[in-house]
Amino acid sequence: MIVACIQMNPVIGDKPTNVSRSADLIRSAAERGVDLVVLPELANTGYVFRDRQEALDLAEKVPGGETTAVWSELASRHQTTIVAGIAERDGDNLFNSAVMVGPKGYIGRFRKVHLWGDEKKIFEPGDLGFPVYQAPFGRVAIAICYDVWFPETFRAAALQHADILCVATNWVPMPGQPADRPAMANTLVMAGAHSNNLVVACADRVGVERGQPFEGQSLIVDRRGWPVAGPASRLDEEILFAQIDLDPSSRRGVGADNDVLQDRRPEVYAGIANLRS
Amino acid sequence: MIVACIQMNPVIGDKPTNVSRSADLIRSAAERGVDLVVLPELANTGYVFRDRQEALDLAEKVPGGETTAVWSELASRHQTTIVAGIAERDGDNLFNSAVMVGPKGYIGRFRKVHLWGDEKKIFEPGDLGFPVYQAPFGRVAIAICYDVWFPETFRAAALQHADILCVATNWVPMPGQPADRPAMANTLVMAGAHSNNLVVACADRVGVERGQPFEGQSLIVDRRGWPVAGPASRLDEEILFAQIDLDPSSRRGVGADNDVLQDRRPEVYAGIANLRS
Numbered sequence: 001m002i003v004a005c006i007q008m009n010p011v012i013g014d015k016p017t018n019v020s021r022s023a024d025l026i027r028s029a030a031e032r033g034v035d036l037v038v039l040p041e042l043a044n045t046g047y048v049f050r051d052r053q054e055a056l057d058l059a060e061k062v063p064g065g066e067t068t069a070v071w072s073e074l075a076s077r078h079q080t081t082i083v084a085g086i087a088e089r090d091g092d093n094l095f096n097s098a099v100m101v102g103p104k105g106y107i108g109r110f111r112k113v114h115l116w117g118d119e120k121k122i123f124e125p126g127d128l129g130f131p132v133y134q135a136p137f138g139r140v141a142i143a144i145c146y147d148v149w150f151p152e153t154f155r156a157a158a159l160q161h162a163d164i165l166c167v168a169t170n171w172v173p174m175p176g177q178p179a180d181r182p183a184m185a186n187t188l189v190m191a192g193a194h195s196n197n198l199v200v201a202c203a204d205r206v207g208v209e210r211g212q213p214f215e216g217q218s219l220i221v222d223r224r225g226w227p228v229a230g231p232a233s234r235l236d237e238e239i240l241f242a243q244i245d246l247d248p249s250s251r252r253g254v255g256a257d258n259d260v261l262q263d264r265r266p267e268v269y270a271g272i273a274n275l276r277s
Numbered sequence: 278m279i280v281a282c283i284q285m286n287p288v289i290g291d292k293p294t295n296v297s298r299s300a301d302l303i304r305s306a307a308e309r310g311v312d313l314v315v316l317p318e319l320a321n322t323g324y325v326f327r328d329r330q331e332a333l334d335l336a337e338k339v340p341g342g343e344t345t346a347v348w349s350e351l352a353s354r355h356q357t358t359i360v361a362g363i364a365e366r367d368g369d370n371l372f373n374s375a376v377m378v379g380p381k382g383y384i385g386r387f388r389k390v391h392l393w394g395d396e397k398k399i400f401e402p403g404d405l406g407f408p409v410y411q412a413p414f415g416r417v418a419i420a421i422c423y424d425v426w427f428p429e430t431f432r433a434a435a436l437q438h439a440d441i442l443c444v445a446t447n448w449v450p451m452p453g454q455p456a457d458r459p460a461m462a463n464t465l466v467m468a469g470a471h472s473n474n475l476v477v478a479c480a481d482r483v484g485v486e487r488g489q490p491f492e493g494q495s496l497i498v499d500r501r502g503w504p505v506a507g508p509a510s511r512l513d514e515e516i517l518f519a520q521i522d523l524d525p526s527s528r529r530g531v532g533a534d535n536d537v538l539q540d541r542r543p544e545v546y547a548g549i550a551n552l553r554s
Binding site: 117178181192195252255267271 | 326402406429431452453461503533534
C-alpha cells in the first residue's frame, strides 16, 4: 500500500481556507494512487486558540460536521482512506480529535488522550482509549502529537494488532533541544515503531501561529523504525509518500529468535508498582 | 555527580584478562573522581558462549565470586560505585546479570529480563524484576542490552523513582539497519530517557567474537534524552564521562504545564486489552 503524509500550514480560525487547502493537497496525493492520507492535528482550524470559546465556535460534530463531509467525499471520490485532525464538539464537550473516513464514508474517530499545554484549558481529555479501525489495506490506530511521548500509545496499537499508527500532529520545539538535532518527536516515533514492529506515519504542520513555531519534519517509518519517507523540512508544506508492505508475511523479528512483541514479559511487568495503575 | 561508561573489548572465556582489563579501566576512570562507573554486559567472560556448559564453567556466585570481590575492592578503594555485567551462577541456574558494588561493598544485582538469541539456550530469564538500589548519589536502576528494546524497562525504573538507569550492554547490529545510521539502540535509549525524565548511561562492548560484531556507540543521555557524552566509536575501547545533575530541583518538565510522568493516563491504559497481561 502507499501512504501519504501531508505537511501543511493551517491558518488559525480560517476553516474555509484550511479545508480548501487540505482538499487541494489530498487531491495532489490522490493522483499518486495512495491508499491512505494522513493530515496534521487540528488541520481544519489551526492550533493556537485564544481560549475555549474560540475553539468551541470552530468545532464540529464528528461525524455530521461540514469538514468531515468534505473529507469523506474526497475519500469516496478518490477511493482512499483519510485520517485528519479536527476540533470536535460533542454537546458541551470539546475534543482534539482525528477523524478517519474511507471509500464508503465515516469509519471512526480518535480523541487525543494526552493533552499538551493550554489544551488542558480547552479540550476534554480523550475518552475513547486507543481504538483500532479496519481499513481496506489493514488495521489502523491513531494518535495525536503528545500521545507519542507515551510508549503506552504504541503498545496499545500493537497489542490490538494494528498494522499502522497514523499520527496527526502539531509538534513544537522541546525545551533544551539542540539546534542541530532532529526533533525529539522523530526519535520517539522511530523507537516506538521499532519496539512494536509497527509502521508509523506522521503528518506534522509547519508555520508560526500566534508566536508558536511548529517543527515540520513529518516522517514515515517502517516496522523496524527506520525512516522510509522524510523527515520533511522544518518550514515548508510538503507531501511525503511511502510504499509499505503491510502483509503479515513480511513481518520480521529483530533477530532470528527474537520478536519484540512475543518477547515481552508481562508477568514481570505485573509486579512493578505503578506500571499498571 | 560524574558518571563514566567504559566501552571495552572482553575476550571470550579469558576471565583473568577481562577482569584485569576492567580493573585498569576502572582505575583510569577513578582518576577523574567519578561517582559511578558502568561496564558492559558479561564484562568478565565475553558474550558468545559455545554452549551452556562453557557459560556454567565461567559463571560465579553474585556476591561471593572472585570477580565481584575484585570490583568491590576497587569501588571501596576509589570510593565509587560500579555497575558491571557478569555471568551469574545460582545453584544450577545461570543468569546474564549485572552486579552493583559501592564504597561499602555489595549493593545488589540485576538479572536480564529479556533474553536475546542464543541466550535463551544458556541463561534463565531474570527473576528479580527491575530492582532500584540506593547509591550515595541517587537511586539506580539497571538494564542489560535487549531490555532497552522494551519501554516497560524505562517505565519500571522511572515509576520506582530511579534517578539513573545503567545499561550494561553488548549491542549487536539490527537486521535492515542502514549503514549510515547510528545504532537503533541509541534511538531507543534517547526515547526511553525523554519519555521517562530519566538519565540513562550505557556501556557497550566493541570487537568481534566468534563471528559476532558488536556496535560500540556507548552513550550517556540526560533526562531530556539528549546525548551528554558519546555516542562512542563503533570499534575502539573508550571511556565516556558526563557530569549529571541528579538533584530533584533540577528536574524539568517537557513544557511549562507538562511532565511526562504526571501526564500519564493509567486509567486509559487499564482498558487496553493485553497491555497489562
